[in-house]
Amino acid sequence: MCHGLGPLVIFDGRLNSTKYIDILETYLPAALQKFSPVQSGQILYQQDNARPHVSAVTQEYFKKKRVERIIWPASSPDINIIQNIWSITDNKLLKFTIDNIDDLKDALKTVWSDISNDTIRKRFESLPGRLRQEKVSFDLIK
Incomplete structure (x- = not known):
């Protein structure tokens, strides 16, 4: 079941594991509340292989919180749903006049909410069909 986009979190600076976990602690509970108790047992968290996402401390955080993740191969086809959303976002941003970082942040918030x-x-x-088409299978981490 799909419940729409979560909040757009704009982070200024270099992301490390500690900051990533802080973001998860702040925003993940509200995202998970969109699901019923029955659905919550079927939630799979998807992320790429950026270092803050796959560090030992982040993996321990997910284990402690009992968040099941999809193993995302480093050289996988670009089938992540968020990549499609970023493409849509990029196209919609072309309609804005952006002169500075604040303009960009405001435009991103507007596009994201639309x-x-x-x-x-x-x-x-479309994800199951795209996975079959790419002949990709993903395992779960518990």
């Missing part, structure tokens, strides 16, 4: 749940649902529902 992406419909239907758009997300369609990307979500």
Whole structure:
């Protein structure tokens, strides 16, 4: 089941594991509350292989919080739903006049909030077919 986009979190600076976990602690609980108790047992967290995402301390955090993750191969095809959303976002940003970082942040917030749940649902529902087409199988980490 798809429940739309979570909040757009704009982070200024270099991201490390500690900061990544702080972001998760702040925003993940609200995102998980969108799911019913039955659905919550079926949630799979997806992220790429950026160092803060795969560090030992982050892996321990997920284990402690009992968050199941999808193993995402480093050289996997670009089938991550968020990549599709970033492409949509990029195209919509072309309609804005952006002269500085604050303009960019404001435009991003506007574009992000305008992406419909239907758009997300369609990307979500297309994922199994895209996985089959790419002949990719992903394992779970518990």
